[in-house]
Amino acid sequence: MDRSTFNDNYNVVIVGAGPAGSSAAIRLARSGRNVLLVDKASFPRHKLCGEFVSPECLDHLEVLGVIPQVDRHGPQPIHKTVFYSSGGRSFSVSSRWLAKNNGDSIGLSRRSLDQILLDRAGECGVDVLTETSVLDLSVMNGQPVHLSLRSSDGVPHGVTASIVIDATGRGRYVAKKFDAATAARKAGQVAFKAHLQGARIEPGACEIFSYPGGYGGCSQVEGGVFNLCFIVDAALVRSVGSDPIKVLEATVLKNRRAAEVLADIAVEGEWISVPIVRYGSMDPAPSPGIIAIGDAAAFIDPFTGSGISMALESSRIACKAIMESEDLDAIANAYRISHAAAFGKRLRTCRALRFLSNSPKIADAMITGFGTSEPLRRFFARLTRSNPLTEASVK
Numbered sequence: 001m002d003r004s005t006f007n008d009n010y011n012v013v014i015v016g017a018g019p020a021g022s023s024a025a026i027r028l029a030r031s032g033r034n035v036l037l038v039d040k041a042s043f044p045r046h047k048l049c050g051e052f053v054s055p056e057c058l059d060h061l062e063v064l065g066v067i068p069q070v071d072r073h074g075p076q077p078i079h080k081t082v083f084y085s086s087g088g089r090s091f092s093v094s095s096r097w098l099a100k101n102n103g104d105s106i107g108l109s110r111r112s113l114d115q116i117l118l119d120r121a122g123e124c125g126v127d128v129l130t131e132t133s134v135l136d137l138s139v140m141n142g143q144p145v146h147l148s149l150r151s152s153d154g155v156p157h158g159v160t161a162s163i164v165i166d167a168t169g170r171g172r173y174v175a176k177k178f179d180a181a182t183a184a185r186k187a188g189q190v191a192f193k194a195h196l197q198g199a200r201i202e203p204g205a206c207e208i209f210s211y212p213g214g215y216g217g218c219s220q221v222e223g224g225v226f227n228l229c230f231i232v233d234a235a236l237v238r239s240v241g242s243d244p245i246k247v248l249e250a251t252v253l254k255n256r257r258a259a260e261v262l263a264d265i266a267v268e269g270e271w272i273s274v275p276i277v278r279y280g281s282m283d284p285a286p287s288p289g290i291i292a293i294g295d296a297a298a299f300i301d302p303f304t305g306s307g308i309s310m311a312l313e314s315s316r317i318a319c320k321a322i323m324e325s326e327d328l329d330a331i332a333n334a335y336r337i338s339h340a341a342a343f344g345k346r347l348r349t350c351r352a353l354r355f356l357s358n359s360p361k362i363a364d365a366m367i368t369g370f371g372t373s374e375p376l377r378r379f380f381a382r383l384t385r386s387n388p389l390t391e392a393s394v395k
């Protein structure tokens, strides 16, 4: 978009064009707000993610008007997730247990999904600025927020907005300016992702492999490509000089099933790696006029949780709060309450499951226990998703 056609003043500026930011932009533009969506990246871009789009996301994508575009990319249907212990024991969870719509999950690359949502935001009248970062912002109570932006060509640009939405992911780039000062934490874990050819996983399945200190997942996305994504201890990564193949051999391939199905893989393109510093919630409304959505508000463990679904859902409830009031304190209170109600239980469930699975003995016992009881598997599958008490329409 030509920068000269930009306004200096918006109802809402959204920083970050992942699923949270772009979906919020679409919803707010359709409700008549003038919206600027800013991202530092150049699109389309790859993104570290398991690229397992769980069935509840499809309800959101339908409301956002992008199902035909998603279908055109040829996503891979995923009927079930199979969890494998190091020694090769397994149990499976049907995708149909994860959402009320009884639908399948899909495998779709984030390169495609995020571009589809970004394009849709533009179609809905959102001003989109990519390759642009927020340099600074200033907030005075009751006043519009002022943001200084800088594009990749170095040109500064100032805008004001009544509300700024932080959708910058785990970095929480905007909202963290309002958090109480905390000591900088070192990453305890590192995540890796690559696209592959030649994985011999069961067709239509997402396979999860546990190993001491972490877990990995492999499933198919569009174009016959496989996604391999795994999380490991940061200390181990340092001990092998951060080489992804050495990390893979020292961790994922210790799992018997992974060693079998990943024996002949060929990596396509680059490995992506990111540090994981924290899981769980932060304040989703840290200052009047500042709202955090998606991972910027809460990061759910991807072992059992669906971060894309939380990004789309938190965006929906934040937009609802914004549309229902002009008062910044009322918006913050309404959003805080609905965020805790929607996500508190599933964040706690996923944290507990990850904690238990960290020990190979407990992981083995869990796999045996879950393997013998379908009602137990269904019960926990639902607990990792929506809170049935607050589950509502995605509109």
Ligand SMILES: Cc1cc2nc3c(=O)[nH]c(=O)nc-3n(C[C@H](O)[C@H](O)[C@H](O)COP(=O)(O)OP(=O)(O)OC[C@H]3O[C@@H](n4cnc5c(N)ncnc54)[C@H](O)[C@@H]3O)c2cc1C
Binding pocket: 015, 016, 017, 018, 019, 020, 021, 038, 039, 040, 041, 047, 048, 049, 050, 051, 052, 053, 054, 132, 133, 134, 167, 168, 169, 170, 171, 173, 191, 192, 229, 230, 231, 293, 294, 295, 296, 302, 305, 306, 307, 308, 309, 311
């Ligand atoms: C190892 C791993 C595996 C995962 N697997 C899955 C999975 O299979 N399924 C699933 O549902 N979820 C998965 N997730 C979680 C999922 O990736 C996230 O929950 C989801 O991406 C959150 O979306 P978001 O829009 O909040 O943030 P993001 O997708 O992180 O988007 C943030 C955007 O903000 C931009 N940005 C960042 N900083 C700035 C800045 N300063 N200025 C401007 N722009 C900025 C970035 O460029 C990016 O485009 C996984 C996560 C990890 C770590």
